[in-house]
Amino acid sequence: MARQFSLDVTAEPEVANSLVKMMSFFFGLMLLVGVGVGLAGFVIGHDHIFNNTREVPWGLLISTYAFFAITSTGLCLLAAISHVFGGNKLAPLANRMVWISLITILSGFIVIGMEIESPWRMAIYNVISPNVTSNIWWMGTLYGMALGFILLEFWLILTEHYTLALVLGIFGALAEVAANTCLGGVFATLAARPFWYGAQMPVLFLACAFLSGAAAAIFFTHLAYIIRRRPMEPAVFAGVQAAGKVLLLMIILVAVGIFWRMASFYVGGVSDGRIAADAFFKGPMSISFWGIEVGIGLVAPVLLLILTRMKSLVAMSTAALMSLVGMFVARLNMVTGGQFVPQYLGYDNLPTYLDYTPSGWEWIVVLAGIGFTGVAFLQGERFFGKRFTENEAH
Amino acid sequence: MNIKELEKLTNEGVDHLPLLERRTFLRAGLAITGLFMGGTILSLTSIRNAEAVTGPLPKKTNYPYKPHYTMVMRQNLCVDCELCMEACVRTNNVPSYGWRTKILERTRDIGPKEQETIFMPILCNQCNEPPCVRVCPTVATYKDKTTGIVVMDYKKCIGCKTCMAACPYNARYFNEEIRAVDKCNFCLDTRLTKGKKDPACVEACPADVRVFGDLNDPESEVYKLVHQPETTVWVLRPETGALPNVFYMNVVLDV
Structure with a gap:
């Protein structure tokens, strides 16, 4: 039954309590300040406010973009799968997942838009001078297409054109998979960077997408009920539990992937890969790797999920947040790990590891991405909430 | 017996x-x-x-350009006077924070208490299979169809820096003034197209370390050096498959 879109039908004004208003203001401020710093960077020059160098050209902003893009892919895929295949309990979470997928990819674009030195040239030359061998070109184009599909899908959900929305959802999911794998390919095809180079990376990126998507679905669904101050309906809780199972499964798959990826550097290949891996196993990145990527991101969530048998919403939500933090840091570890071993190690008394620590300004630009997701999530609940909390699957 | x-x-x-x-x-x-x-x-x-x-040397069929511009570094002749770097900066307007060519230095043990210092000049290797060209989303960097030199079309550069990440030789830097990545192009625009026969660094080198020429011409000095019998010629990072066009060798010194 299709209807014209009306906010009266989708909005939940009662969501806009004082807490939501305050948090929206807070996230909105993060967004504004972050975008302000990013825009100032175009004038001042990125080299003066970001800590990237000739040797380490990519840093926190690229890794944050990858984090958001990967999360968006996972959400879009899980939403599409829940609709297309059926036989699972994720459906009550699906409409919200489509919305979060939309806002996370936009967050990613906001961050990378301020990382690229001349994005206005991109708008022109990506179109009139494309390079079909370039992973970056495909990634940008496919994520752009995915954004279009998901926007349309979400509009169709709001206007209750559910069959068409399903078709668009499938297109969106296909574009997201293709874009995600091209993002993995950006790193995986660079033979100059042994820590990245290899066929495994794109599959790992896809596995991380499912992991992050499941975690984000759990976390944001829980938040949606916290701000409404009401208990979760049993069907929605069953959906969160289903997402918890996906999360557990994907954490194990990703852990297996990380194990073999890291082990492979010690059985041969170019020495730069092993030197980079050393930094994570026992060197300057070991706290970030063992403590956050593995400890907080993989081990702790598994323990939480198993020990509570996925019966506690708070435990599942905590596990989800921890794995999202782990994924965020894992992306930064991966991005820096490919670059910090100098290409001419042994010459000019170069250090074994070049120093890259993100600047405060870089963190503020990252906050713009987090701020956008925050404010868009809250306002999404405010204006489209009824479409998210409806239990009937479409 | x-x-x-x-x-x-x-x-x-x-x-x-x-x-x-x-x-x-x-x-x-x-x-x-x-x-x-x-x-x-x-x-x-x-x-x-x-x-x-x-590392494998290219065969004749691997010189697809005419002229196939190449540089041979007779490495052990280098004394690190850096006149090449100065000439490059002057000719190509390279800012103080960047470089197109550089001389790297390292020491090596040659005896229990003896060391030798090695100077290695580096620059863009103008690869036959340049990773930077493959990854550029907007064809802002490409192989010059005639000479095979990897050149930049600055106005198309979006500054994503993927080429910098992809280059096995650290040959690229971001030039703030032109908001684009800059790199060595064997002085194609500043000298070769203006009738000069070699890049500024080659002309400036007092020790004849750098030899420049057409690898497709059997009469050229670079061809003879690269194909000289009983001489080890090497390239940097052959494992990346980039097929570089800067070759290194040591010459026999009469001491």
Whole structure:
């Protein structure tokens, strides 16, 4: 039954309590300040406010973009799968997942838009001078297409054109998979960077997408009920539990992937890969790797999920947040790990590891991405909430 | 010589062995042990260098451009005077925070208490399969169709820096003034198209380290150097498959 879109039908004004208003203001401020710093960077020059160098050209902003893009892919895929295949309990979470997928990819674009030195040239030359061998070109184009599909899908959900929305959802999911794998390919095809180079990376990126998507679905669904101050309906809780199972499964798959990826550097290949891996196993990145990527991101969530048998919403939500933090840091570890071993190690008394620590300004630009997701999530609940909390699957 | 007759001879001992014989014997021994040691020494060096030594040389069919511009570095002639770097900066307007060519330095043990210093000039390797060109989303960097030189179309550069991440040679930097990535182009725009026959760094080098020319021309000096018999020629990071066009060698010095 299709209807014209009306906010009266989708909005939940009662969501806009004082807490939501305050948090929206807070996230909105993060967004504004972050975008302000990013825009100032175009004038001042990125080299003066970001800590990237000739040797380490990519840093926190690229890794944050990858984090958001990967999360968006996972959400879009899980939403599409829940609709297309059926036989699972994720459906009550699906409409919200489509919305979060939309806002996370936009967050990613906001961050990378301020990382690229001349994005206005991109708008022109990506179109009139494309390079079909370039992973970056495909990634940008496919994520752009995915954004279009998901926007349309979400509009169709709001206007209750559910069959068409399903078709668009499938297109969106296909574009997201293709874009995600091209993002993995950006790193995986660079033979100059042994820590990245290899066929495994794109599959790992896809596995991380499912992991992050499941975690984000759990976390944001829980938040949606916290701000409404009401208990979760049993069907929605069953959906969160289903997402918890996906999360557990994907954490194990990703852990297996990380194990073999890291082990492979010690059985041969170019020495730069092993030197980079050393930094994570026992060197300057070991706290970030063992403590956050593995400890907080993989081990702790598994323990939480198993020990509570996925019966506690708070435990599942905590596990989800921890794995999202782990994924965020894992992306930064991966991005820096490919670059910090100098290409001419042994010459000019170069250090074994070049120093890259993100600047405060870089963190503020990252906050713009987090701020956008925050404010868009809250306002999404405010204006489209009824479409998210409806239990009937479409 | 019959072994039974040899057995009848009295032992001369080594006291009266001519010096020349001793030396020949020692040299043979050193050559044999040195050969075995060679393997050990090679395995002690880093992968980067060991692979470079064994790196494949391109065959004639691998010179697809005409002229196929190439630079040969006669590395052990370099004394690190940096005149090449100065000439490059002057000619190509390179800002103080960037470089298109540079001289790297390292020391190597050549005895228990002896070391030698090695200077290695580097620049863009103008690869036959340039990773930077493959990854550029907007074709802002490409192989010049005639010369094979990897050039930049600055106005198309979006500053994503993927080419910088993809380059095995750290040959690229972001130029703030033009908001684009900049790199060595063998002085294509500043000298070669203006009638000069070589890049500024080649002209400036007082030690004739850098030899520039067309690898497709058997009469050129670069062709002769690269194809010289009994000479080890190497390229940097051959494992990346970029097929670089900057070749390195050491020349025999008359001391």
